[in-house]
Amino acid sequence: MALEGTIKEFGLADIFQLIGLQKKTGVLFLKGVEGTINIHFEDGMVVKVENSMMSPRYLTGTILINRGKINEAQLREALQIQKSTGQKLGQALIGQGLINKDELRDALNHQMCENVYSAFRWRGGDYKFYQDKVDYDRNTIIPINFENILMDGVRLMDEWPRIEKKLPSKDIVLKKAVGYEVDEDEDTKEDDIFAAPDGKGSGKAANFTREASAILKMVDGNSSVYEIIESSSLGEFETCKAIVELLDKGIVIKTGDRPQILSDRSEPLTLPVHMSGPLKLAYYPYIFIILSLLLIVFQVTGTRKVMSAGAKGLGGLKAPMALNQVKRVYNNSVLYYMDFGNYPADAETLVQLDYINGNDSVDPWGSKLQLSNDGNNVHVSSAGLDRAPGTSDDISSMP
Numbered sequence: 001m002a003l004e005g006t007i008k009e010f011g012l013a014d015i016f017q018l019i020g021l022q023k024k025t026g027v028l029f030l031k032g033v034e035g036t037i038n039i040h041f042e043d044g045m046v047v048k049v050e051n052s053m054m055s056p057r058y059l060t061g062t063i064l065i066n067r068g069k070i071n072e073a074q075l076r077e078a079l080q081i082q083k084s085t086g087q088k089l090g091q092a093l094i095g096q097g098l099i100n101k102d103e104l105r106d107a108l109n110h111q112m113c114e115n116v117y118s119a120f121r122w123r124g125g126d127y128k129f130y131q132d133k134v135d136y137d138r139n140t141i142i143p144i145n146f147e148n149i150l151m152d153g154v155r156l157m158d159e160w161p162r163i164e165k166k167l168p169s170k171d172i173v174l175k176k177a178v179g180y181e182v183d184e185d186e187d188t189k190e191d192d193i194f195a196a197p198d199g200k201g202s203g204k205a206a207n208f209t210r211e212a213s214a215i216l217k218m219v220d221g222n223s224s225v226y227e228i229i230e231s232s233s234l235g236e237f238e239t240c241k242a243i244v245e246l247l248d249k250g251i252v253i254k255t256g257d258r259p260q261i262l263s264d265r266s267e268p269l270t271l272p273v274h275m276s277g278p279l280k281l282a283y284y285p286y287i288f289i290i291l292s293l294l295l296i297v298f299q300v301t302g303t304r305k306v307m308s309a310g311a312k313g314l315g316g317l318k319a320p321m322a323l324n325q326v327k328r329v330y331n332n333s334v335l336y337y338m339d340f341g342n343y344p345a346d347a348e349t350l351v352q353l354d355y356i357n358g359n360d361s362v363d364p365w366g367s368k369l370q371l372s373n374d375g376n377n378v379h380v381s382s383a384g385l386d387r388a389p390g391t392s393d394d395i396s397s398m399p
Contacts, residue, residue, distance in 0.1 A: 003129035007032075008359070012120055013154055015127060020044040020146030026132045032125025039116060040134040045143035048136040051115040057230050058114050060089055063107045066233040070098050090140060105142055112144060113152070114235050120153040121160055156237050163237075166244045167225055171257040174228070174243065175221035180251050208249075211242040219252050318364035322382045322395045325360050329369055330380045330397035332356050343373040347380075363395075 003015060012030075019028065023044035030037040035053035039046060056062055061075040070078075070093065081092040090104040211234055218228050225243060232239040246252040329347055332355040336344050344350050347361040347369050361369055363382040370381045370389060384393035 003028075003127070005127065007122065007125045007127060008357075010127075011359075012122070012127075013150055013157075015129070016146050016150055016153070019129060020150075024129070024131060025134060026130050027134065028127060028129045030119055030122075030125055030127050032119075032122045034118070034122055034125075037115065037119050039119075040136060041146075042134050042136075042143060044146055046112060046116065046146065046149060047134060047141055047143045049112045049115040051118065054115060055236075057236075058111050060104075060107055060111060063110055063233070064093070064099060064103070066231060067103075067107070068233075069103055069107075074098055088137075101140070105140060108141060109144065110235065112141075113149065116149055117153060117156055117235070117237060120156050159241065160237070163240045163244050166247060167240055169257055170224060170226035170229065172225050173222065173255045173257070174219045174225065174247075174252045175255050176216070176219055177250055177253050180216075209242065209245060211238050212245045212251075215239060215242040216246060216251060219246070221255065224257075318385075319395065322363045322365075322384070325363060325369065326380050326382055326395055326397050328360055329356055329371065330378065333371065333373075333378045333380065337378070342375070343378040344371065347371045 003018065007030075015028065018024075019026075019041055021044070025042050025044075026040075028039040028041065030039070035051065037052070038050040040048035040050075051058075057066070061070070061079070064070045065072060065075060074093075074096070078089060078092040078096060078098070081087065081096070082089050085092070087095070090099075090108070093099045094101060094104060214234065215228065215232065218231060223231075225240070228243070229236050229239050234242070243252070247254070329350065332350055333343055336350060336353070336355055344355075347356070350356045351358045351361050363369055363384075365383070365385060365387055367383045367387045370383070372379050379397060381389070381394050381396040383389045384391065384395055386393055
């Protein structure tokens, strides 16, 4: 199977879908302005990820520290053992009795997933998939089903644009709003923390996620968003999502910016990347869309470009994919209205301002989506299979 091109033409979700459905074994090479990522697949499952610009927060030792499994002194000792014996760090920690095999597997699973998810945030880049045997630690690594990564990856693409609007900089310092300070000595009284200052709140169970509860304890008025991410065991996306939840509910507030103390990325690694050609940028602004698992599968499989004979059967899913496109353009038209006070004149306006991907303005049959408004409402439609507007197979938004 030959898979090669740009993410703008064939999205990362579509690429994962094809490799996973066809149970391919090989390496997917990704190259973008952010760096390079090599994702190793065996029988369609992810078994190894190499990221040239991996953040220090995703090093195995850092993950285990943030999860409370080891401390810094124990990590330094294990690193010395690793250096003198040639053992892998995880095995050295197991040998010291500090962690067990399941805890190591969980940490490595988290490491792989977070590095893959970072690619779902790329605004463009090139990709190439090579079929070949892959080598990985079969005694420690548990292969990750591509469907699990897809579900979380698409959710990240849906929600990340809003997170970026709320947190345009990781240098922002956060503090708790008056009346929401946490009594660090009374962890058992978590529910009381989430009552409003006037006592009328309905408590954590009704209003807050467990992730928001964990992150609230890390807000001290001195730490920046970056530092909270670095110290969190949740991963960057879940941490930022929890911060936005707390900001939306007025539980924490921004106090200003200050420079990051630590570098956001480690030194670049040298990874093999068998690609050439210019980079092309694209953007995934999937905002305000709540899809069922079935619709997610429809979207990621209803591709506009058949990459192999095995993918030809996906053509029958063009109608549900077009419906998702129409919904996406409609929802982003509403977001445009919220930002500017009027609806866009056409879908191209949304493309130019990065509200939607350029591919989303063209339906799966190659016709441009039609957008019209009367000042009060907006209507988006696809001409459907016959490419003729106003016929029975049109696919329309329903405001």
